[in-house]
Structures are given as structure tokens and as C-alpha cells.
Amino acid sequence: MVRVSNAIIAFLNFLTLIVAVVGIGAAVWIQFNPSATLCQKVLQKPFVILGLSLLVVSLLGLIGSCFRVSFFLWIYLTVMFLIILGVLCFLFFTIIITNKRVGTALSGKGYKDARLGDYSHWLQKYVVNAQNWDQIKSCLIDIQLCQHLANGKNADFYKHSLSATQSGCCKPPTYCGFEFHNATYWTTPKAGPAVPHQDCKKWSNVQTELCFECESCKTAVLENLRKQWKKLAIINSCILAFVLVVYSVGCCALKNNSRSRYDKYRGGFYP
Structure with missing residues (x-):
């Protein structure tokens, strides 16, 4: 059980590590690309923040799972718990600010003009x-x-x-x-x-x-932003479910790491 839970955590964090490297690489490309547009430059800061955050979290998870270091797993799970709270708050916030009626049409032609x-x-x-x-x-x-x-x-x-x-x-x-x-x-x-x-x-x-x-x-x-944020709320729900699964597996890995060390201390065997 120890090996299974740790292997799952290691695999998931390896994937997020790749995403982190891609995000940081995209930010570097924007920084040194002379033809980058303003729209692309606006994305540079989010890419850096997302990339560095995922990099730190992934390294904590990899070290804690691969080397069975409970201290790093504790930090990893604490960060994951904060992420869960953050995603929940952002999900509720997204639902609240987008739950507004669409504007009334002022004309029967073209796009419905809203206020x-x-x-x-x-x-x-x-x-x-x-x-x-x-x-x-x-x-x-x-x-x-x-x-x-x-x-x-x-x-x-x-x-x-x-x-x-x-x-x-x-x-x-x-x-x-x-x-x-x-x-x-x-x-x-x-x-x-x-x-x-x-x-x-x-x-x-x-x-x-x-x-x-x-x-x-x-x-x-x-109006376009409101629609996109509604889609984002659905994506956030999926992310929340994924993070909860990862958090649960991480808790199992931490518990099994502690139990494994306890059994070794008593001279027992834990598969």
C-alpha cells in the first residue's frame, strides 16, 4: 500500500512538474521574443506565478513520495489544503459575479445591445x-x-x-x-x-x-467575459475534484509512511 500511494503521488507530481516547466518556458519566450504582442505580454506574469507555484508544489510532492520524507509530505498536504480552499472560494466568487441577467435588447437588428x-x-x-x-x-x-x-x-x-x-x-x-x-x-x-x-x-x-x-x-x-467565467466555473469544479483525489492519496501516503517507519522500528515487516 505504501508503494502504491507513493507511486501515484510521484506520477501526478511529475505531470504537474512538466506543466510548471512549460509555463515558465512560455514566460521566458514572451520575455525574449521581440515580436510578442501586448496580449501575450499580459499572460507573462500569470505564467510565471503558475509555473513557479506548480514547480514548488511538485518538488515537495516528489521528494516526499519518492524518498518517503514525511516532513515534505506534511508541507505538500498543507499547501494542497490551501489550494482546495482557494479553488472553493474562487468557485463561489465566480458563480456570484456571473449570476446576472443578460442585457435587454435595444434593437431587433444585430447583436442584442446590453447595458x-x-x-x-x-x-x-x-x-x-x-x-x-x-x-x-x-x-x-x-x-x-x-x-x-x-x-x-x-x-x-x-x-x-x-x-x-x-x-x-x-x-x-x-x-x-x-x-x-x-x-x-x-x-x-x-x-x-x-x-x-x-x-x-x-x-x-x-x-x-x-x-x-x-x-x-x-x-x-x-458579456463575453461572463460566459468565459461560467465555463471557468465548470473547469474549476473539475480541478477541485482532481485536487481532492490527490489530497486523499497524499494523506494515505503520509499515513502509510508513518506506519512503515513504526513497523520498521518494532522490527516488523510492512509490505
Whole structure:
């Protein structure tokens, strides 16, 4: 039993060690890659934190299981217990901030325009603040979110060909009543916007600006983020189940290590 539980812990931690090395390697590649985009550079810090954390935990588990050092297993299990608590808290947090109703459609055309107020205060504060939004906007520009839309030939193309983010960021809101020229070039009617909404004033035909500062763009990003976090909640549930299994096996390994040493001290034999 000692060998089985220790072998399982060693194997699982060997896998996480590989993941740690890959994460650290990705961070190093981003650091020294001159062509790395801002979106990629944003991922550098999470890769480093994740990689170093997994590296430390994996080494603790490997040393404790392969060499049957109970002290390292104690530290390993303590860290694993903290991880379980952290994943639980994050899971509840994710469920709470994403459990908000989707915005009400303001028009029957295109993507359903939602309001920022339809999302949790935390999501609004985290995404829409100046620093984070500048980074998100830079990423949207870097990936050329709107560039390939320039071939659109009529104003109805967005009904079926645009994603939610493209609809919110690459064209003026439908309720503005702007005149279509191409996918990313719209002009204000002589009589002015159909409604006096701030997004109608923020629209720009400059290709690096468009509607990236519009509420419709920020709302579309929030909606996409809300959906992604719901998927993340499901992934977190799977991770939690996996960590609980590993923690249970680790507890068995620690218990069996202690029992093995006790039997050896008494001169007995423990298979």
C-alpha cells in the first residue's frame, strides 16, 4: 500500500512538474521574443506565478513520495489544503459575479445591445477601469478584430456574420442610425444621430479607434467575459475534484509512511 500511494503521488507530481516547466518556458519566450504582442505580454506574469507555484508544489510532492520524507509530505498536504480552499472560494466568487441577467435588447437588428448596469459591479470595476480597458483595447487592436470586416458590402451583413464583440466594437450601435459605407466606415446623417446617446458621439472612422471606447464595446466584452467565467466555473469544479483525489492519496501516503517507519522500528515487516 505504501508503494502504491507513493507511486501515484510521484506520477501526478511529475505531470504537474512538466506543466510548471512549460509555463515558465512560455514566460521566458514572451520575455525574449521581440515580436510578442501586448496580449501575450499580459499572460507573462500569470505564467510565471503558475509555473513557479506548480514547480514548488511538485518538488515537495516528489521528494516526499519518492524518498518517503514525511516532513515534505506534511508541507505538500498543507499547501494542497490551501489550494482546495482557494479553488472553493474562487468557485463561489465566480458563480456570484456571473449570476446576472443578460442585457435587454435595444434593437431587433444585430447583436442584442446590453447595458453595463446589467453586470456585477466587480466585473464593471475590473474591466471598464482606465488601466485594464486600455490593455483590453490594445489587445483587440493587436488581433485586428475589425480589419477583415472591411469587405462587408451592405449594412445587413452584421445580422449574421459578426460576433458579439465585433458587433459592439467594430460598428456604431444600431440605434445611432448611421449611414453605412463599409463594415468599418459609417457616417453621421445630416440630421445627426437618431438618438442622443454618448456612443454615437464616440464612434470614429479611424481604424484604431472605431467604437472601442463605446459602452456597447465594453458591454460586449463583459458579456463575453461572463460566459468565459461560467465555463471557468465548470473547469474549476473539475480541478477541485482532481485536487481532492490527490489530497486523499497524499494523506494515505503520509499515513502509510508513518506506519512503515513504526513497523520498521518494532522490527516488523510492512509490505
